[in-house]
Structures are given as C-alpha cells and as structure tokens.
Amino acid sequence: MNELADLTDEQREQLLHTRRRAIESIGKNMDLYGITLSIGHLYGNMYFNQEPVTLNEMSEAMGLSKTSISTGMRTLHDLKMINKVWGKGSRKDLYEVEPDWHQNFSDFFSIKWRKAVEQNRSALRKCMKEIETLEEQYSEDAVFMKVLEHDRLKMQESMKYYKWLERLIDSFENGDIFTLIPKEE
Template sequence: MDELAGLTEEQRAKLLHTRRRVIESIGKNMDLYGITLSIGHLYGNMYFNQSPVTLDEMSHTMGMSKTSMSTGMRTLHDLKMINKVWGKGSRKDLYEVVPDWHQNFADFFSIKWRKALEQNMSALSRSMKEMDALIAEHSEDEAFLTLLTSDKSKIDEALNYYRWLDRLIDSFESGEIYQYFPKEE
C-alpha cells in the first residue's frame, strides 16, 4: 500500500480503521447473498486499492493462501465484480474492482436469478408435458383429471412468475431498470 507511505502513523491508523469498518460491512453484506465472508472481505480490500493487484499481493494483504485467493478472485471474476487487466511489464495477472455498485448488483442477481430461472422453467415445462400425457391417458378418470387440472394451474402460475422474472432480469441486464429506479448521481 504505497499510497499510505506519505501519511503519519496516526493518519494511517485512522484511515485503516475506517477502511476496515467498510470492508467488514461489505463482507457481511455479501455473506447475506451467499458469498463467503472472506470473498466479501477480498472485494472490500480490493475496492480501496488505487491500482490493480496480483494474487500474491492480495494473498499477502489478507493473509490467505494463494489457492484460497485464486478461488476468491475467480468467484469475483465470474460474478463480474472484478476484471482481469493488463499491466505494462507485469507477467502476472492483475485484477481491479468494478467500482459500479449498481452494475455489480445487477450482474450478481442476473447471474444467480438466470441460473435458477432456467433450471426451474425446464423442470416445470417437463412436468407440464408429463401432465398433458397423463390427461390424455386418463381422460375417463374424473377425480384424477381434477387433480391434474389443479396441478397444471399451479404450475402455470409458477411459469407466469418465471416469465416475469425473466423480464426483470432482462431489465437489469439492459439497464432498463434504471428508467424506473434511477441511480443517484
């Protein structure tokens, strides 16, 4: 952290104390969304860096193994919260934080929701086809048809929800959501 080199010991201590509070808060917030506390702390530490960092530098800063650091960096990269960048004269991968919290939120939830949406839509669609086949096979059994019709109605409600969620995800990915909920400048 050479940006702290010109500070007095007192200035440095106060700044680091303030940063630690924010880093802890970021870690706890990300933990609420299923990202480990340590990965949240990694993002928080990177957030305050003035320039891109290597795995080794972050491993040293956080006191984590290079393997753990690599896993954390990969997770943050997959969530589009950090970018791999090129650094003149460096052979090692460099990473920097994506500082747009709105975009981080949109990307994180879009990735998570899209995955759940695709899995659930697939399962519900398969179940609907199976129910249609059962209805065709058992067209004479009134009691069974009543249950199947009721179940199909419930699945259709779930499919309506997932189609709505798909549109919501699209609005996050396109940025359209900000027309309805503008970012504060």
C-alpha cells in the same frame, strides 16, 4: 499497494481502522447475497486499493493462502465484480474491482436469477409433459383429471412468473431498471 507509504504511522493506522470497518460491512452485505464473508472481505480490500492488484499482493495483505485468494478472485470475476487488467511491464495477472455497485448488483442478480429461471422452467416443462402423460393414462378418471387440471393451472401460473422474472432480468441487463429507479447522483 503502497498508496499509504507517504502517510504517517498514525494516519495509516487510523485510515486502516476505518477501512477495516467498511470492509467488514461490505463483507456482511455480500454475505446476505450468498457470497462468503471471506470473498466479501476480498472484494472490500480490493475496493479500497487505488491500483490493480495481483494474487500475491492480496494474499499477503489479507494473510490468506494464494489458493484461497485465487478461488475468491475467480468467484468475483465470474460474478463480474472484478476485472483482469493489463499492467505495463507486469507478467502477473492484475485485478481491479468494478466500482459501480449498481452494475455489480445488476450483474450478480442477473446471473443468479437467469440460471434459476432456466432450471425452474425446465423442471416445469418436464412436469407439464408428465401431466399430459397422466391425463392420457387416466382420461376416464374424472376425480384424478380434476386434480391434474388444478396442478396444470398452478404450473402455468408459475411459468407466467418466470416470464415476468425474465423481463425483470432483461431490465437489469440492459439498464432499463435505472429509468424506473434512477441511481443516486
């Protein structure tokens, strides 16, 4: 965290001003994806560090409680945006960012989308079983059967969407998406 020690006060202040603007932008960008602004700022601060950091160092640097930083670090770690690393001679956990924003994006959305797909497909399967039960119960009611058939078709279309979304998620996880949309060099 003392990468700035060899700079003059003026250089340090100018650099920190520029970094604060970039960190604010990172925070706002992550906020668009549902990550709180403070966790976005935590990631942004870590992104500009040249060395892995401890919870205490980030707490001191950002003026936030160690508990707050710990929660943020856990969130970023769960989203695969930071990694725990080993530091020679250090007994404290050290963290560094995953600097590949393409990978961060892929991991973040893969985690979120896969969870949503599983929940939604499970709900749709339950609904389909309920429709089957209703069809058995009201098989003689042509009007209601027509409504049930309409709903079944809508749910089947939804299931097709979730199958497609799973393939999209797979393409993010295995990197195939970058064949279709290459990273900038």
